[in-house]
Amino acid sequence: MLENVKLEEAQELILSLVTPLPDETVPLLDALNRVIYKDIYSLSDLPSCDQSAVDGYAVSVSEKEKDHSFVVKEHLKPGEMPGYSLLPGEAAGVVTGGPLPGGTVSVVPHEVTRLAGNRLAFTGEIVPGENIKPHGEDFKAGELLARRGAVVNPGLTGALAAFGRSEVAVFRCPRVAILGLGQEVVDCSALPLPGQIRDSNGPLLAGLARKHGAQVTGVQLAGGGTLPQIKDQLERMLRQSDIVLTTGGTASGASDQALYAVRQTGAKVLFWGVRIKPGSHSGAAVYDDKLIISLSGNPAACSAGYHLLAAPVLRLLQGLNPWPRRVNAVCAGSYKKWGGPRRFVQGNLEADQKGLKVTVLPGQKSSMLRGLLNNGNALIDLPAGHPPLEEGAEVSVILLYPFKW
């Protein structure tokens, strides 16, 4: 068993075992925020024919025609197809988005026209092509609408609808199960007895996994279960999910329940311990092609371990780039600790006209929840042996959520 590995080694060991999930076909309205499984092309022009951009009159003129009086051949209603092709001097009433008759040179908005019987008159110039949406103006047949790996946004939903895609193939959502270890840990709805504490990491991890597009199949606690019971519980959770996250029981010494439980299942341990702070007490194992990632019971360490080890897996499982975006930013605030292993400081990255600024959040101790409460969106990545972090220093920052805003 590899112990206390480098972060990159841990990530590579984990990701080398991950392949994106298969696809599933979902109704278009349910595809929002999901990831496109297969390139989607337009199968036809959009619009499919020349259309009017306004309510008004399609008119035909010969090149020499100068007068502005036309015989109106028909008045088309919404959805109605033209019955005639226009000859010079002829016009047809048309509606916004409606198909234009053959021979249409321009469309005149109804506001500037006068109709007397079937004679249409107006003043002003006829500009060929004006108020006409030519077929294929928006999309040509054969254009790439969405690439494999693209996240479905509202605009794409609209475009897919326009092309008749009422269902879309997307990567299946990763199913994540979360198991809280530690016999002193009770559910948040329980009143803890003396010596017991409420589980905060289950809800924390469930929220993080959902933020990253996963479906949480269960948040359970091992409680006072025996090792064989915990083994059974872990195996049940593995059967119901694509990945299991455990939290707690990863320290060495009396609190090493996680490693025992993982080993009991027969899972192959990939590594145990990572040379980072917080999150050093993290490990991973593989059981029948499914990953178990074991995270610290300390909330801030659990969160850091999640972002560095589990989030890349969730991204890759659903067909996304596993790696978070990394930017350089100017540090606002300072952080006194120095030296020791590579450290990830919770931060909040903001952008303004001057550039990128990352604030050091209060509550950095690995046992604290406070730092997580502040809606931070970044981890400041400080190399091993780093000096104290000074206000104004340029730092490398990992973004925890997609870069879009």
Place this chain on the structure above:
Amino acid sequence: MLENVKLEEAQELILSLVTPLPDETVPLLDALNRVIYKDIYSLSDLPSCDQSAVDGYAVSVSEKEKDHSFVVKEHLKPGEMPGYSLLPGEAAGVVTGGPLPGGTVSVVPHEVTRLAGNRLAFTGEIVPGENIKPHGEDFKAGELLARRGAVVNPGLTGALAAFGRSEVAVFRCPRVAILGLGQEVVDCSALPLPGQIRDSNGPLLAGLARKHGAQVTGVQLAGGGTLPQIKDQLERMLRQSDIVLTTGGTASGASDQALYAVRQTGAKVLFWGVRIKPGSHSGAAVYDDKLIISLSGNPAACSAGYHLLAAPVLRLLQGLNPWPRRVNAVCAGSYKKWGGPRRFVQGNLEADQKGLKVTVLPGQKSSMLRGLLNNGNALIDLPAGHPPLEEGAEVSVILLYPFKW
């Protein structure tokens, strides 16, 4: 009826009629991304007692005590309460997160200790307070954990769990119904007959509303319904929702179905027409305290109208600040059109170390879906009569989604 009003007047007319929705209590795990209804305070210290930060030994020393040999009184297991208070020269085995015995001066990690029988020895200095998490270190009783109007993030979920909040009061989600007008418009699953087009705006608006935290109660089309039928349909949708968005039929002339249908219900029209481009054909009415916002049938105009008129309502309904964030940014790319009414150009705002940059997206015509496909996140706000937009110009930008990344 007010016609062709200024954007700000339209927004004020609409928002003056909106009050945030009442609260509902949801299980903690379902509260993610919802909006806190009422300030939440911590009711106790966290941790509730002094705890060990490591697996090791709690030790007691007198001020003069120099030796490093202790009598171990007990070995505490996870969840176990101390049975003794320590006197100088005494120690107790403790676990990470476990309660410390009275009299503990410091906790020594087990890795640096040697145990022989009940005699504990180690080398190195005893630093008072080391490896002790004092009660209230993370949160003191009475601290504000979450303010009314805060969006629940994973960290807050964890903190609320730690304080035993297994349920949370959040603003009810706005229920949005979407009605597509235009008898030529058919569902995206249908094969359009000649002259018919598929509905793209229903799915587009459903996606936008969901992005803004709404629950979509229905996406319907009026199709070839008669005016009384559309009136009934609109009234049914109003009963099932907090707000109805209509799309299409807002132009003047033959395509003015929306205004007729809205008036048929007896709704009071607040305004019809806004002096912006795209989105000039937008209107709003109120029916029994519920808003009907009518948007253009042109996709880009529908989207702009949604962001400028409907999104503020959805935000306010769920207790958020209705106004989008506005920033100044440098324009990347140009936009040739000039003059005319106030214009909103679809853009994508990005941030890097040099500051904020907004790209003009391809496909700006109001009839186009292309501009919406590009995952834009901003509207560039150009005043009425503006000159052509040049590369490098500083522009004012409205952010369509929350600023966090």
